[in-house]
Amino acid sequence: xxxxxxSAEVVPFAKTGGLADAVSALAIVLNKLGHDVRxxxxxxxxxxxxxxxxxxxxxxxxxxxxxxxxxxxxxxxxGTKNLPVYFIDHEQCFGRDxxxxxPTDTDFQDNPYRFSVLCHGAxxxxxxxxxxxxxxxxxxxxxxxxxxxxxFVERYNGxxxxxxxxxxxxxxxxxxxxxxxxxxxxxxxxxxxxxxFEDWDRINFxxxxxxxxxxxxxxxxxxxxxxxxxxxxxxxxxxLRHRSGDLVGILNGVxxxxxxxxxxxxxxxxxxxxxxxxxxxxxxxLQERMGxxxxxxxxxxxxxxxxxxxxxxxxxxxxxxxxxxxxxxxMKVQVVVLGAGEKWCEDELRTLESKLPNxxxxxxxxxxxxxxxxxxxxxxxxPSRYEPCxxxxxxxxxxxxxxxxxxTGGLADxxxxxxxxxxxxxxxxFDELTPxxxxxxxxxxxxxxxxxxxxxxxxxxxxxxxxxSWESSAEKYLEVYKAALSxx
Ligand code: ADP
Numbered sequence: 001x002x003x004x005x006x007s008a009e010v011v012p013f014a015k016t017g018g019l020a021d022a023v024s025a026l027a028i029v030l031n032k033l034g035h036d037v038r039x040x041x042x043x044x045x046x047x048x049x050x051x052x053x054x055x056x057x058x059x060x061x062x063x064x065x066x067x068x069x070x071x072x073x074x075x076x077x078x079g080t081k082n083l084p085v086y087f088i089d090h091e092q093c094f095g096r097d098x099x100x101x102x103p104t105d106t107d108f109q110d111n112p113y114r115f116s117v118l119c120h121g122a123x124x125x126x127x128x129x130x131x132x133x134x135x136x137x138x139x140x141x142x143x144x145x146x147x148x149x150x151x152f153v154e155r156y157n158g159x160x161x162x163x164x165x166x167x168x169x170x171x172x173x174x175x176x177x178x179x180x181x182x183x184x185x186x187x188x189x190x191x192x193x194x195x196x197f198e199d200w201d202r203i204n205f206x207x208x209x210x211x212x213x214x215x216x217x218x219x220x221x222x223x224x225x226x227x228x229x230x231x232x233x234x235x236x237x238x239x240l241r242h243r244s245g246d247l248v249g250i251l252n253g254v255x256x257x258x259x260x261x262x263x264x265x266x267x268x269x270x271x272x273x274x275x276x277x278x279x280x281x282x283x284x285x286l287q288e289r290m291g292x293x294x295x296x297x298x299x300x301x302x303x304x305x306x307x308x309x310x311x312x313x314x315x316x317x318x319x320x321x322x323x324x325x326x327x328x329x330x331m332k333v334q335v336v337v338l339g340a341g342e343k344w345c346e347d348e349l350r351t352l353e354s355k356l357p358n359x360x361x362x363x364x365x366x367x368x369x370x371x372x373x374x375x376x377x378x379x380x381x382x383p384s385r386y387e388p389c390x391x392x393x394x395x396x397x398x399x400x401x402x403x404x405x406x407x408t409g410g411l412a413d414x415x416x417x418x419x420x421x422x423x424x425x426x427x428x429x430f431d432e433l434t435p436x437x438x439x440x441x442x443x444x445x446x447x448x449x450x451x452x453x454x455x456x457x458x459x460x461x462x463x464x465x466x467x468x469s470w471e472s473s474a475e476k477y478l479e480v481y482k483a484a485l486s487x488x
Contacts, residue, residue: 001035001036001134001135001478001481002035002036002131002132002133002134002135003027003030003035003036003037003038003133003134003135003137003481004037004038004039004040004122004126004133004135004136004137005023005026005027005037005038005039005040005137005139006039006040006041006118006119006122006136006137006138006139006143006146007019007020007023007039007040007041007138007139007140007142007143008041008042008099008100008115008118008139008140008142008143009023009041009099010023010024010039010041010085011023011024011025012024012078013041013044013047013085013087014041014042014044014046014047014099016099016100017169017170017306018169018219018252018388018389018390018391019139019140019169019170021252021255021391022139022169022219022252022389023039023139024039024077025252025253025255025470026470026473026474026477027039027077027083028077028079028080028083028470029253029470029471029473029474030474030477030478031077031080031082031083032080033474033478035478037083038083038084038085038086038131038133039077039083039084039085039086040085040086040087040088040118040121040122040125041085041086041087041088041118042087042088042089042090042093042094042114042117042118043073043087043088043089043094044094044095044096044097044098044099045094045095045096045097046097047087049073049089051075052073052074052075052087053073053074053075054071054072054073054074055071055072055073055074055086055128057128058070058071059071059072059088059121059124059125059128060124061088061090061117061120061121061124062120062124062186063113063116063117063119063120063121063184063185063186064113064116064183064184064186065183065186068090068092068093068117069090070088070089070090070117070121071089071090072086072087072088072089072121072125072128073086073087073089074086074087075087079257086125088117088118088121088125090117093110093113093114093117094114096108100142109177110184111142111175111177112175112177112181112182112184112185112203112205113181113184115142115143115145115175115205116145116184116185116186118142118143118145119138119143119144119145119146119148119149120145120149120186122136122146123146123149123150123154123157123159126159127158132158132159132161132162133162134161134162134163134481134485135162135163135164135165135481135484135485136150136159136162136163136164136165137164137165137166137167137481138164138165138166138167138209138213139166139167139169140167140168140169140170140173140206141173141174141175141205141206141209142175142205143166143209144166144175144205144206144208144209144210145185145205145208145209146164146209147164147165147166147209147212147213147214148185148187148191148195148196148197148208148209148211148212149187150162150164150212151164151195151212151213152187152191152194152195152212153187160488161488162488163214163215163481163484163485163487163488164212164213164214164215164484165213165214165215165216165217165477165480165481165484166209166210166212166213166215166216166217167216167217167218167219168206168210168216168217168218168219168227168388169218169219169388169389170310170388171206171218171227171232171233171234171236171388172234172310172386173206174199174204174205174206174207174234174236175204175205175206176199176202176203176204176205177202177203177205178202178203179192179201179202179203181203182197182203185197185203195208195211195212196208196210196211196212196239199235206236207236207239210236210239210240210243211239213246213484214246214483214484214485214487214488215246215247215248215480215481215483215484215487216240216243216246216247216248217247217248217249217250217477217480218247218248218249218250218388219249219250219251219252219388219389219410220249220250220251220252220388220389220409220410220412220413220414221249221250221251221413222249222408222409222410222412222413223249223386223387223388223389223409223410224247224248224249225249226386226408226409227240228240228241228244228247232386232408232409246483246487248476248480248483250473250476250477250480251389251410251413251414251468251473252389252391252394252410252470252473253468253469253470253471253472253473253474254391254394254395254398254468254469254470255470256398256468256469259371259374259394259395259398259399260398261278261279261375261398261399261400261464264371264375266367266368266371266372267282267285267371267372267375268281268282268284268285268372269281269282269285271375271400272464273400273461273464273465276400276460276461279375279376279399279400280296282372282375282376283296283300283376283377283378284296284376285372285376286300286336286372286373286375286376286377287300287334287376289369289372290336290360290362291360292334292336292358292360293334293357293358298332298333298334298358299332299333299334299378299379299445299446299449299450300333300334300335300336300376300377300378300379301327301333301334301335301336301377301378301379301380301381301404301442302335302336302337302338302373302374302376302377302379302380302381302396302401303316303335303336303337303338303339303373303380303381303382304337304338304339304370304373304374304380304392305337305338305339305341305382305392306339306340306341307339307340307341307342307345307346307349308341308342309342309385310384310385310386310387311382311383311384311385312382312383312384312385312406312433312438313339313341313342313345315383315433315434315435315437315438316381316383316435316438317345317348317349317352318348318435319348319351321435322348322435323435323436323438323439323442324352324359325352325355325356326439327438327439327442328352328356328358328359329356331442331443331446332446333358333442333446334358334359334360335358335359335360335381336360336361336362336373336377337349337359337360337361337362338361338362338364338366338369338370338373339361339363340363340364340365346363349361349363350363374392374395374396374399374401375399375401377396377401378401378402378449378456379401379402379403379404379428379442379445379449380392380393380396380401380402380403380404381403381404381438381442382396382403382404382405382406382411383404383405383406383430383433383437383438384405384406384408384409384411384433385406385408385433386408386409387405387406387408387409387410387411388409388410389409389410390409390410390411390414393405393410393411393414393415393427394414394466394468396427396463397414397415397426397427397463397464397466397468398463398464398466398468399464400460400461400463400464401460401463402426402427402428402445402456402459402460402463403415403426403427403428404427404428404429404438404441404442404445405427405428405429405430406429406430406431406433406437407429407430407431408433411429412429414466414468415427415429417429418444418445418448418455418459420448420452420455423452423454423455423458423459425459425462426459426462426463426466427459427463428441428444428445428448429441
């Protein structure tokens with residue numbers, strides 16, 4: 001199949017979250033299976049032009065009222081022989097820091113126009129290459145205009161055999177802007193309602209994508225069900241119920257070249273199911289690096305997260321009612337946190353660290369520490385309010401670090417709850433997110449650590465044997481692509 005991925009972020013070129021990992025990993029596996037996959041994304045300021053190859057001639061992109069003149073650059077995706085990535089280069093739109101915004105200006109006000117240039121550009125690029133894909137696969141709201149353009153415009157301009165698939169990586173981000181931005185789409189006002197942009201008299205890019213794509217996917221089966229309910233549907237639940245016959249949940253995989261304790265280059269010592277001894281050295285190294293007491297007998301809990309409400313950070317860290325202070329004072333544990341994000345939360349982490357000798361926080365983004373926490377901890381705390389798929393709990397399982405999670409979305413699909421009677425399970429779960437349930441479930445894990453060490457060992461081994469490869473997910477996407485083609 002010929003597949004064009006459209007995404008605002010793609011590893012290793014630009015990333016804010018799991019979306020960027022998923023797009024490139026899926027593309028790479030499909031490429032290995034022999035499909036003609038190509039990726040199109042913006043060339044942000046930080047992506048060095050001198051390392052890319054320019055395509056000949058400028059490319060006109062009919063976003064907004066007038067044509068935008070862009071350049072296109074290309075390179076081959078690292079780790080592949082023939083997976084091209086195309087970069088749309090437009091100084092006015094993408095020649096700045098940040099993908100959607102900057103720390104001080106979190107949402108660029110011209111995002112409707114910027115991502116309209118990306119999506120229109122995707123089709124212009126195909127014309128320029130004289131390459132017409134079977135599937136346009138758009139990811140998240142910033143690429144949602146692509147299925148809309150296909151259905152209402154491009155279908156009649158040479159893309160009559162192309163079908164679209166739209167993947168929701170996180171329904172919480174929808175791209176909602178004032179209606180005055182609508183002309184940025186380059187579409188006639190007829191389509192304001194017809195294509196599903198209208199959202200309480202504003203424009204909603206995600207909603208238009210959900211209305212227009214031939215098939216919809218999201219990144220775990222449980223999340224696919226949850227988003228059809230008012231609780232987790234972010235106001236899109238009715239539309240998603242309406243389209244439930246076209247909506248499929250496919251779990252993301254893990255890049256086991258990077259996330260593999262037996263060859264992880266960031267670890268003090270590599271280890272595997274058969275050779276677990278190395279994990280103890282990684283624990284000691286982490287305790288040492290973070291300035292904690294080096295002691296194998298104290299259970300060590302890790303957190304690696306964006307400090308955002310979605311991740312349950314209030315239930316853990318909020319002043320007065322968050323559970324962390326009680327966890328660290330009432331239980332014999334150690335906790336390390338790696339995260340960046342909301343300022344109140346960063347401040348609170350510093351406050352907790354100043355009060356608690358067994359609590360350490362690193363505020364910022366640190367690749368090596370994220371690996372060392374996965375390897376060195378005994379437990380990984382991930383109480384997300386909602387979690388479309390989640391990567392960190394899967395990394396934790398593969399590293400034998402038992403996850404403590406809220407039973408939601410991808411967390412529910414990947415972690416099996418501990419059964420105290422039999423010792424079965426791969427982690428610890430609670431059903432309702434409250435500070436008390438976080439406290440209680442950490443307490444449950446601590447109880448098992450001190451009283452049922454044989455269960456903990458068996459759970460670690462069971463977790464490390466889990467298969468989260470992209471291959472099986474890619475097969476499921478191919479089924480979705482076929483279903484999309486049958487719906488043209
Ligand atoms: P989301 O995409 O919602 O942020 P995921 O669990 O799907 O959550 O993916 C998060 C990714 O970002 C993981 O690869 C995780 O290790 C990484 N990550 C998050 N915060 C940090 C940080 N402060 N330092 C290093 N890596 C981080």
